[in-house]
Amino acid sequence: MNKYSLRTRLTTVALSLTLAFGGAAAVLPAQHASAATASEKSKIVSTAKRYIGVKYKFGASTSTTRYFDCSSFTKHVFKQIGTTLPRTSKEQSKRGSYVAKKNLQVGDLVFFYSPIHHVGIYIGNGKFIHTYGKPGVTVSSLTSGWWSDHYTTARRVA
Secondary structure, eight states: OOHHHHHHHHHHHHHHHHHHHHOGGGTSOOOOOOOOOHHHHHHHHHHHHTTTTOEEOTTOOTTOSSEEOHHHHHHHHHHTTTOOOOSSHHHHTTSSEEOOGGGOOTTOEEEETTTTOEEEEEEETTEEEEEETTTEEEEEESSSHHHHHHEEEEEEOO
16 A cells, blocks of 8 residues: 555545544534624614615515515625625524624624524614514614513624
8 A cells, every 4th residue: 555545545534533523513614703894884884774764574575675574684784795694583693603792793683582583783882773563674772671671692793
């Protein structure tokens, strides 16, 4: 057996053992999201605020901006800075990296209820932008009141 053949076999065995005992995560990079740049943060907020007052519609198509549900809204806003998000708030809550409430930055996704079924975008100063019910796209407080009481977690995706 030549050196090349032995090296190939050892590499194959090592990779097989790594996958068997460590799973795919052992060879794939972890999913981490760094904070958005100042330019991206500004674009997230300005894009989101452009839709204040747009009506809410549960199950809204992601191909329209005439109305949104919470996750089609966040998906649309983040698409503008080149970040692709899944369709539902539950799936969006699995993206990026966890952020403690005290460490929120502009552009972080904030999630509500357990199990998660609402999402918004943190815009700074204890406020977030989201869409629901009659007000449609609106800004709400994250630091007091109903939304504060139902806050669950946050993720940094951009």
